[in-house]
Amino acid sequence: MRLYRFLTAVDDATFCHKVTAALNKGWHLYGSPTYAYDKKEKVMRCGQAVVKDVEGQEYVPGETKLGDW
Template identity: 40%
Template sequence: MRTPPDGLPAYRVLTGPDDVAFCHRVSEALAMGYRLHEGPSVTFDGDRVIVAQAVVWPAAGDAAST
């Protein structure tokens, strides 16, 4: 598949508290065919750890490298 399913964008940044729900969202994106883009960003908002993870659709990365 050359484009992401369900009209999703080729580049996405998933964010949220560092919990099991966030891990499931990243895992679901990987199962759809997205790939991790670099490592996660992590911050602390005073109460909890917040994580951001970028994912890219493989065809988008291929197009950028040609």
């Protein structure tokens, strides 16, 4: 199965650590990062899509927990 996640966080070290943790669990960057201003919170936010192939497993919507991989 191929898994997809979109990671987001405030533009600080938290975001970098979140992406780094995913990469160290075998996820791969997918596309370019995004960067936008959150007008309500008055902060910049980052986003990055990541994907991961898991052999021998079947994707089940609502049951497959992406954070477990």
